[in-house]
Amino acid sequence: MNAYLLLACAIVLEVIATSLLKASDGMSRLWPTLGSLVGYGLCFWLLSMVMKSIPTGTAYAIWSGVGIVLISLIGLFVFRQKLDLPALIGIALICAGVVVINVFSRSTAH
Structure with missing residues (x-):
């Protein structure tokens, strides 16, 4: 199977798990x-x-x-958490970093 498809699945599962961790209320909900x-x-x-x-x-x-980036968006839209300007700038820089790695790095699998 394509490594990037597996990576996308891993990311989705991590975001779901983190959202559930928030919903667990300190692991007090089974x-x-x-x-x-x-x-x-x-x-x-x-x-x-x-x-x-x-x-x-x-x-x-x-x-x-x-x-x-995804969990920040879920925090914003689902959990109604606020993102200030520095947080938004930081998220934009993270996005830029991921793009640079995928577009310009020779160390990624193609």
Whole structure:
């Protein structure tokens, strides 16, 4: 299977797991806690599969960068958390970094 498709699945699972972690209310609610633990387990397993063909630093940079952006958007729209200008600038820089890695780096798998 395509490593970037697996990476996208790992990112989606990480974002779902993090959202469930927030919903678990400090791991005091059973189902969101269990969902979060399962989601993290699956996302790390997928990430380990990705690292067979994409260099570790590149895979982790994409995984964490895209995950940060997505979970920030979920925090904004689902959990009604505020993002100030420095946070938005930081998120834009993270997006730029992910683009630079994918477009210009020779260390990514193609």
